[in-house]
Amino acid sequence: MDGEQLADAFVELADTMVADFDVIDFLHLLTERSVQLLDAAAAGVLLADPRGQLRLVAASTEAARVLELFQLQNDQGPCLDCFRTGQPVAAPDLTAAQQTWPQFAVAAREAGFAAVHALPMRLRMQVVGGLNLFRATPGSFAHQDLRLGQALADVATIGLLQQRSTRRSEILNEQLQGALNSRVIIEQAKGKLAERLGLEMDQAFAVLRGYARDRNLRLSDMAQGFIDGTPADFPGLTPPRPSRTRT
Amino acid sequence: MTSDRAPLIWGLVAEQAALRGRRVAAVDVCAAAAAELPVNGAWVMAPGAAAGHIMCVTDEVSEQLAELQMTLGEGPCLEVFTSGSPVLVSDLDDADAVRRWPGFTPQARQVKAAAIFALPLRIGAIRVGALGLYRDEPGLLGIAQLGDALIFADAATVVLLESGHLDGAATVPGAGPAGQPPDLAQHRAEIDQATGMVSAQLGVAIGEAFIRLRAYAYAQDRRLSDVARDIVARRLRLSPDPPREREK
Secondary structure: OOHHHHHHHHHHHHHHOOOOOOHHHHHHHHHHHHHHHOOOOEEEEEEEEOOOEEEEEEEOOOOHHHHHHHHHOOOOOHHHHHHHHOOOEEEOOHHHHOOOOHHHHHHHHHOOOOEEEEEEEEEOOEEEEEEEEEEOOOOOOOHHHHHHHHHHHHHHHHHHOOOOOOOOOOHHHHHHHHHHHHHHHHHHHHHHHHHHHOOOHHHHHHHHHHHHHHOOOOHHHHHHHHHHOOHHHOHHHOOOOOOOOOO | OOOOHHHHHHHHHHHHHHHHOOOOOHHHHHHHHHHHOOOOEEEEEEOOOOOOEEEEEOOHHHHHHHHHHHHHOOOHHHHHHHHOOOEEEOOOOOHHHHHHOOOHHHHHHHOOOOEEEEEEEEEOOEEEEEEEEEEOOOOOOOHHHHHHHHHHHHHHHHHHHHHOOOOOOOOOOOOOOOOOOOOOOOOOHHHHHHHHHHHHHHOOOHHHHHHHHHHHHHHOOOOHHHHHHHHHOOOEEOOOOOOOOEEO
């Protein structure tokens, strides 16, 4: 990683965290920059829902196989271990991790990954989730890269706390639920758009995100409006010809 | 860390309905939540024309707390309607609470509420109201208790959605999915994506799409997440005619 790239990424992340920013959009950007800065193949942020699940809220890639890897971690995997202990968990060689996480290790290798690192997202006494980094080749991250990775995980945690004017301890859990719900809104909007335009889910996400950015809208507000509205409300998001028919 | 709390909590709600000898309704969720959580009472409010309306309450204090919010046009539940995040106030004497709701807070203290927890009844873009909980002593909900409270809120959301489903698709008394755990604690992105797809396929509102999806899964005796996966993979489309769905 070079210094200029690092500086650019932090400036960009800080710029995004202006008043009333969209937390899901922010976390997506953070996963994308994590991949670039740390030479990872994929990155994802999982948050702990107090209902009892780790839920993926942002990933550098929306490919279904990668997303399933994150999902699988509700049963086993480095992020689950990281969440439980509050400590970083490293698996520099997934072939050696077969005994620790039999299903996860196999699935990760099938998806083309050789190593994975999970870094905790912590605030005060609470572990709220983790930043997962996948690599295509075996090996550990350099010490310096791990420090940067942890800094990115900490920035992700701070991003959850959108209202920093209050010291109420409940605020983190309030915002956490808000973030989880925003992710659900975006998934629903992806489904609606994918169906309407005949797109794959990752394409639908890219279109929604681009649409919101071009118009300076918060991604989740735009997604909510798209779900509630009529096709006429979103002229750019209608199919070029009458909707496809199926038999 | 998959939770096994959801079936347990749905069981508590179903027990309350059985005590009344009726199908599961929001009042059963309130009663079960008030009994299970460290709170003194519960209520459900839905957004409405003015400041919303009361769906059910477990006791007089809860009723007063709901009414106060509607009368004054401010309070934790009304904030939940707009923000969509929970509003957790472990101590109403906190200066923050007074600043936030200068009219509501002192009056809530007068009716002996010391802490209020307002939880959104929503699944993504689907919004049906708020679950209010109060206690007569200040104090936080712990993480596990908050988790349970959120599952009660999920239950209330589904029950309200299905009771408001007027065309009665697959929700004939005794045969509908109401009262079944909705798979929400076992969250899968496919369920949300499929809900959006069904909304576009059938040209119905997102809430209705969710009900149709659930009714279909129930009628076919399949898991909601499995049906959702088939829809996302475009192996299955729900037909506009509810009684007869067709597989591709």
